[in-house]
Amino acid sequence: MTAVLEACGVGKHFTKDTSRIVALDACDLQIEEGTFVALLGRSGCGKSTLLNLFAGLSRPSRGEVRYRGTALGGLCPGVGYLTQADTLMPWRKLLRNIELPLELRGVDGDRRRRQAEDLIEMVGLKGYESHYPRELSGGMRRRASLARMLISDPELLLLDEPFGALDAQLRSDMQVELLRLWQGSGRSVVFVTHDIEEALVLGDRVVVLGQRGQVRLDVPVPLRRPRDLDDVRVDATFVELHRRLAAALREGSHDVVTAT
Numbered sequence: 001m002t003a004v005l006e007a008c009g010v011g012k013h014f015t016k017d018t019s020r021i022v023a024l025d026a027c028d029l030q031i032e033e034g035t036f037v038a039l040l041g042r043s044g045c046g047k048s049t050l051l052n053l054f055a056g057l058s059r060p061s062r063g064e065v066r067y068r069g070t071a072l073g074g075l076c077p078g079v080g081y082l083t084q085a086d087t088l089m090p091w092r093k094l095l096r097n098i099e100l101p102l103e104l105r106g107v108d109g110d111r112r113r114r115q116a117e118d119l120i121e122m123v124g125l126k127g128y129e130s131h132y133p134r135e136l137s138g139g140m141r142r143r144a145s146l147a148r149m150l151i152s153d154p155e156l157l158l159l160d161e162p163f164g165a166l167d168a169q170l171r172s173d174m175q176v177e178l179l180r181l182w183q184g185s186g187r188s189v190v191f192v193t194h195d196i197e198e199a200l201v202l203g204d205r206v207v208v209l210g211q212r213g214q215v216r217l218d219v220p221v222p223l224r225r226p227r228d229l230d231d232v233r234v235d236a237t238f239v240e241l242h243r244r245l246a247a248a249l250r251e252g253s254h255d256v257v258t259a260t
């Protein structure tokens with residue numbers, strides 16, 4: 001299978017005052033075209049740093065990120081990136097925030113409004129079109145950001161804990177919607193989560209990163225779709241994978257982190 005994105009021996013360090021922080025060290029990871037890869041890892045292990053590199057928002061200090069086999073020199077083409085930070089424009093109402101990417105491309109008003117309204121409905125925000133971001137809850141803003149990202153119809157989705165702030169029911173609804181958008185679309189998804197069950201419900205593959213982005217475990221998820229959490233929770237394969245992923249996460253937290 002063709003890799004749409006690859007981290008090849010990627011290192012990334014930051015300088016803060018006089019210290020050097022190593023966020024990633026010799027990270028190797030391939031994202032195959034059309035697959036849904038769930039990325040798990042303890043806080044601070046470098047997941048967001050890796051997504052920033054995949055998106056082309058920052059450059060590796062060592063190694064390279066490849067897009068379709070070629071070193072990425074700028075922004076990654078066709079990418080939709082949902083960062084952890086809230087990037088909605090505070091002065092634009094919800095509908096106008098979601099329309100923005102199409103407005104920037106010069107899409108006519110009626111067409112972009114129709115698409116924005118469909119996505120607003122999809123993320124469960126119908127009725128809030130004229131609210132400003134400050135008038136929405138954290139979870140609603142997150143869903144609005146997801147809708148704004150999807151309106152560009154990206155071929156590659158980088159999602160950094162997109163559903164972390166949602167209640168259990170909404171989270172499950174959004175997971176179903178995301179899978180509906182993804183399945184059969186040919187899109188590739190890299191989905192960062194702290195939740196093992198979420199990773200197993202969504203992923204074709206689950207990757208556990210240890211400290212500094214070292215891959216600790218990389219396993220395919222051979223569970224048939226659709227996967228209803230209540231049903232798969234008792235599946236022996238799910239239970240065994242859950243156990244292995246939890247162990248890899250625990251192991252990852254024991255890695256020694258030292259600045260070099």
Ligand SMILES: Nc1ncnc2c1ncn2[C@@H]1O[C@H](COP(=O)(O)OP(=O)(O)OP(=O)(O)O)[C@@H](O)[C@H]1O
Nearest residue numbers: 014016021022023042043044045046047048049050
């Ligand atoms: N711009 C920066 N300047 C300095 N250090 C940074 C910067 N960005 C990230 N780091 C450091 O790099 C390491 C990895 O951070 P990163 O945000 O990638 O972790 P993460 O796995 O996404 O964490 P979380 O799950 O908590 O979001 C951390 O030690 C963090 O403090």
